Amino acid sequence: MTTTAAAPVIAARPAHRDPQVLRWLGAFTASTLGDSVYYLALSWAAVSSGTPAQAGLVMTVSAVPRALLMLFGGVVADRLGPRRVVIGSDTVRCLVALGLAATLFLASPGLWILAAVALVFGAVDALFLPAVGALPPRIAPRDQLARVQGMRGIAYRMGSVLGAPLGGLAVAVGGSATAFTVAGVLFALSLPLLCALKLHALPSEGAEADGTALRDLTDGLRYLRGHRVLGHMMIVVLLSDLGFVGPLNVGLAVLAEQRGWGASGIGWVLFGFGTGAGAASLLLTVWGRVPRAGAVSGWTMVLGAVSIGALAYVPLLPVAVGVALSIGLLAGLSGALCNALVQTECDPAYLGRVSAVSSLCSLGLAPLSFPVTGAAIGLWGPGPVFAVSAAVCALSGVYALLVPALRKAELPGA
Template sequence: MTATLITPPATTPAHRDSNVRRWLAAYTSSMLGDNVYYMALSWAVVRSASPAQVGLVMSASALPRAVLMLGGGVVADRFGPRRVVIGSDAVRCVAVLAVAALLFLTSPGLLPLTLLALVFGAVDAVFVPAVGALPARLTGTDQLGRVQGMRGLAIRFAVVVGAPLGGLAVAAGGACAAFTLAGLLIAVSVPLLVSVRVRDLAKEPGAAGTAWSDLRAGLRHIRRHRVLAPLMLAIALGDLGFVAPLNVGLTLLADRRGWGAAGMGWVLAGFGVGAGAASLLLAVRGRLARAGFVAGWTITAGSVAVGGLAFAPSLAAAVGTALLVGLLTGLSGAMCGALLQTQADPAHLGRVTAVSSLISLGLTPLSMPFTAAAIGAWGLGPVYVVSAGVCGLGGVVALVTPALRRAELPG
């Protein structure tokens, strides 16, 4: 069974489309709520648990998200991404506000916080694939590059504003106030999403399969696709070599160089500015020619910049390097995301997004404890160089695969 989008005769530019703007407002509000939620959860757990318990509760979302992510892609494709996103945000809103009410009325201990983390992880498993599949139903394929840039800007805005907003809520009324704010921000997204119009899929007649057969069909679609299969490999290698150095590696680097938490914050700010600039570029231009070629070279160049972080002679040099890392990896990430959106059969887009999200959110974070142990054994320089090499292999895959190298965004 195949499916194609019913494309209107002319597509309104995404940034001028009120329907896309409503979706963007809903997505931004939901992401702000996410960031405030994580701030509230970490504060609530720290106030009532040992360090080991803090780690367990904060990581409780990861397991259900990783285990259920592929199934979440099937759900998104079967029931429609808009319906799934609305339901997911509604469940998250109710769960967060329920915990806020418990904190207001009593001191419930760790159990409700752990259950909340587990619920968030399980809901994320369907929310993330649905969010990835939704833009293709909002606008024409020629606007998906611009939408990817707009989505990247929303994520950066939520990260920059959400954490301080959560901190202010905690300072004003403790974890209860922060959870309440998070729930209200997520709630704002629901009526906005209800008002969003989506385009239908034109499907050929065929019998509906089981969930397992749907999952296998989605994986088969990726495996047999001339662009998607190497693109997934490039994303996996790029993330595997990038995630750990920019998380646990950066913390150890700042500690050993004596930059402290403030210095690490400046380096992360440089990365955020670079990544935001890449998203802005794509949001303004709408598309870049030779998208596959650009993705390959920016992954490769970004890997060199990642390796260079360990050898930055000063904090200022590290901030400048991080800005370059953000610009290059932000651009490659936007190109890869836009290619996923435009190359995948729309009927499989939830499952395609689930696979790429599982790589980024479920598998590559597992490299962080190994990276930390390797840095302890061999030092920062060698580990950063090896990580950069793994990341660079993703660019090589993109450049040596003809179909991916020549892939273009519609426009």
């Protein structure tokens, strides 16, 4: 039940020199850029077509199908194979974005069409995210998965950092229609790279495709619960994200207002965080393997929690940027190590479903803390709320260190 299936032995080659990995990385970068441009274009179009409240509703519509369908998205990834699912997802996103761009060029539709597009993207995300999580073991050997996660982190940060100004430039030049066109083209760029991938056949792949979708899902959850490492890892992921996303997404704006940093201050703090996270990804890409990965992940979560708590008590913006950089460095390293451990510990036949549970914890359940964090800050101020959030983050690290199987978890030798 808890046996880890090993990938076939192939010629040793560093991930950053592997054409397969580089094709995947290019496709992932293009897709991430497209995602960033799409969300900026959707936000601008929604604000331009309705009230701020209506725009907020449009932006949150995609969260519903993503949360409801994520687990079944993992079943689909395991049944059909992750590459097919990722190609199909980016194809749908490309066609929908270009279709919306054409509609906006020709007419001025109401908010309903924006909400419909957001709904489609949410459903596609429920398929895309588990499949993306299941792809790396099929394109790289197990001893390179830490490097692959580092490279994925760099690509994600590049997409986030470059996507927003690219989308803003597209909106400035030609409005939302142009920005949606750019997003569609970026999604299209990922397709030939994905189609060129040659995936390694993994042991027991496709062994669970005979039952119903619900039975496959139940079997995957049973496998996850019984695994000596993975079940505990999902608890760590949920706790760390619950304590992390509220302060960084809601509390930071309150801090900037109270300290007089302004909107530019928020940007600088986020820049510090992004720089730290990018540095962590780069370090992991260079190192290739971190000894005692489970223990290192736990300790970085604990230390990152200290930085999160300290952020609420820093009066000067330059110091806050430095604290945010340390948060990004520690959180980025622990997150990449968790992802690499999940992929090396998991039986390939269940990887899509396990990735779906991990994505649901971080992207589906953790954002539910946003309104709670906002209400709590309104009642007690940012200091106590940041302290409680930091305690939750620290609890995730302590849990990882107290569970022997997690603490002793190792990545394969590079």
